[in-house]
Each structure stands twice: as structure tokens, then as C-alpha cells.
Amino acid sequence: MRTLVLGAGATGGYLGARLLAAGREVTFLARPATADRLSLEGLQIRGVDGVTHSHLLPSVVTADELRSPCDLVVVAVCGNALPDAVKDVAAAVGPHTQVVPLLNGMAHLDTLVDAFGAGAVLGATARLAATLLPHGVIVEQAVGATLELGRPGAPGENPAVEAVRRELSVDGIAVRVVEDIRSAMWAKWVFIAASTVLTCLGGARVGDVAAAPGGPGLVDAVVTEVSAVAGADGHAGDPAALVRGLSDPSSGFVPSMTRELWAGRPVEVEVLDELAALARRRGLASPLLDAARVRLRLGREPRPVG
Incomplete structure (x- = not known):
């Protein structure tokens, strides 16, 4: 599954690093300055013990370099950046793409459904404790992350949701599908x-x-x-x-x-x-x-x- 991660901050960077370490096919979508930093310095994660340090060199593209749809798009940006994010990821969202927004609040669901359709957008929660330092290092404050996924308004088993769960379930990321994702x-x-x-x-x-x-x-x-x-x-x-x-x-x-x-x-x-x-x-x-x-x-x- 080809995964695009928009947002290389504490949440997107941490989850993307876990996926890369597990051998998943992950590309980061970033602004030019962030893309340059990631290309030169990579993703750097400092473990909760203050000693463990992982350094990964991810594939990075800017919005104008997107050429084809991805299977999974993870949106991990601040709420005020969502309008630009919708435009930036548009070329990566095809008929079978699933979009997983890792934002707090609820309004972002309507924005994404309006842009890509209800069948493309999952609801999600992410629980992790990490901080992005000014020089780009992500510091882990607690080990691992927990994600909840679900299709808003469509409870029950869903093959697309289950496929996303399997793809995101790697060492350090626990993922579960919930019936009522809005709650x-x-x-x-x-x-x-x-x-x-x-x-x-x-x-x-x-x-x-x-x-x-x-x-x-x-x-x-x-x-x-x-x-x-x-x-x-x-x-x-x-x-x-x-x-x-x-x-x-x-x-x-x-x-x-x-x-x-x-x-x-x-x-x-x-x-x-x-x-x-x-x-x-x-x-x-x-x-x-x-x-x-x-x-x-x-x-x-x-x-x-x-």
C-alpha cells in the first residue's frame, strides 16, 4: 500500500517514522523548506529514555511533484492549515484512496468529505506523546501510539477500513477499528x-x-x-x-x-x-x-x- 503522510511534525513525523521502520512504503508531502530539511537531515526521533535515537531518510515530495494517487493519505496538520492541505493532497486522492485525518475537533471531517467524498474519508483519533523541537528532532515522551479508526456514519465491518488498520498496525502503533468513531x-x-x-x-x-x-x-x-x-x-x-x-x-x-x-x-x-x-x-x-x-x-x- 502506497502511503502519503502530510505533516512531518510530532504526530505525522512520529507515525511516519514508525511505518518506515516497519518497511512500509511511505512518502512525506511537505513544503519546500521542510522537504529540504527532511532530504538533508532525515527524520530524527529521540526515544523516551533520552538515549535511543532513530534516523531515517524518507522519500519526500512537494505538492507540485505529486503525479498519481496513493492508496492511503494521512493528514497530520494543524486545523488552520487544513484548507491548504486539501489543495496540496488533491492529486494524491483517487477513486480508491482512503484519507485518514489525525486532527483534533470535528469540523475537519466536513471539510474533507466536501472535498473528497464520504467514501474516501475515515474518522480517526491518535494518542501519542511526542514533541517537535525547533531544530526538527521529535522527542518521544511515552513509548508508542494508539490509533482509532472508523467510517463516520457507517458502522460495521468495512474492507477498506480493515485494510487501513492492517497497514498502520506496525511495531509501536496499536490500531483498532471502532463502531462509533464520532463518539x-x-x-x-x-x-x-x-x-x-x-x-x-x-x-x-x-x-x-x-x-x-x-x-x-x-x-x-x-x-x-x-x-x-x-x-x-x-x-x-x-x-x-x-x-x-x-x-x-x-x-x-x-x-x-x-x-x-x-x-x-x-x-x-x-x-x-x-x-x-x-x-x-x-x-x-x-x-x-x-x-x-x-x-x-x-x-x-x-x-x-x-
Whole structure:
């Protein structure tokens, strides 16, 4: 199966490297500057132990070099880059191509279905902990990745979905097909939003916030607010389980948006913007979500006055 990966950041780069290491036929689609870097320096992954280091030289093309459809297109870009991504991958999407978007939120599904048709687009979630450093090295914070796949609105066995599952199932990537992929995507989105709001406003790891005076109340308020938006869209999930997970005082978890904030790197705040916009459409108040969005945009350093 010929696979095209759009996005060589923490998610696309990590998954692409795992696929290459397993002998899969993978090509990266990149902007010229990134293509030059990958061609010269390759994909560099630093293991969670800080010592293990893999260095792979992938096949790389730019959008104007795409000549024929691929069997599988993995889209791993930020949400604000999706419109350009749709145009860039168009030549790689043929009658039998399957598109797997690894974006958070839900709006990207409609964008991709409008462009390529419902039969070409899968829903997906990706759970991995990795960070892209400014010089291009991807640092693994936890070993491996887990993917969930499914055809939105079409539960049940599907040969195309199963073929994608087999192709992506390599050492270090666990893949499962789920019946209700929209609910799975919502569950991940709610978790990301709640944990980001909690750690962003609390200024500490999940466990430290939960253990602080007032922390349990903040956890309850954040989960209630975020889960209300999901519930209004028909995907209430399990708020009680989320509260339990975010109330563990031993948890050292920090979501990626908060890690990027603390590191002074760009943050994909659009993931929270989409949720806040949905809250407004449903007539729901989201003061904690909005406060975190402000904090993420302004960055960790206070702005000068006057």
C-alpha cells in the first residue's frame, strides 16, 4: 500500500517514522523548506529514555511533484492549515484512496468529505506523546501510539477500513477499528480540552492542580463546562470518569498545548476555538474555556503595560 503522510511534525513525523521502520512504503508531502530539511537531515526521533535515537531518510515530495494517487493519505496538520492541505493532497486522492485525518475537533471531517467524498474519508483519533523541537528532532515522551479508526456514519465491518488498520498496525502503533468513531473523536476532544483548560489555568501538572486547595472544585467545573458542549451535540461521554482521571493527585500528565505554552512555542489554540464556537451556537456559557483561550494566545510571559 502506497502511503502519503502530510505533516512531518510530532504526530505525522512520529507515525511516519514508525511505518518506515516497519518497511512500509511511505512518502512525506511537505513544503519546500521542510522537504529540504527532511532530504538533508532525515527524520530524527529521540526515544523516551533520552538515549535511543532513530534516523531515517524518507522519500519526500512537494505538492507540485505529486503525479498519481496513493492508496492511503494521512493528514497530520494543524486545523488552520487544513484548507491548504486539501489543495496540496488533491492529486494524491483517487477513486480508491482512503484519507485518514489525525486532527483534533470535528469540523475537519466536513471539510474533507466536501472535498473528497464520504467514501474516501475515515474518522480517526491518535494518542501519542511526542514533541517537535525547533531544530526538527521529535522527542518521544511515552513509548508508542494508539490509533482509532472508523467510517463516520457507517458502522460495521468495512474492507477498506480493515485494510487501513492492517497497514498502520506496525511495531509501536496499536490500531483498532471502532463502531462509533464520532463518539470516540468527541471523547478525545473533550479530554484534550478539559486537561488543557485545567493545566493552563492551574499552571501546573494535572496531579498538582488536583492536589491544590480549590483544585477538585476546578476539575469539576472544567469537566462540567466542556462536557455540556459535547452533550449538546449528542456525545455526552462519561464526565464522571473524566473527573476521576483529572482528580488523581499522582498524575504527572501535561497535555501538548500546555507543554507548548510553557516552552514558548506556538500553540494550536484553534482546537479550543472550535469548541467555544460550538458552545456559543448551543447557547452555552464557557468562561473557563474562554479564559484558557486568552491565556494560550497571550503566552506565558506577561505583556508590558503602557
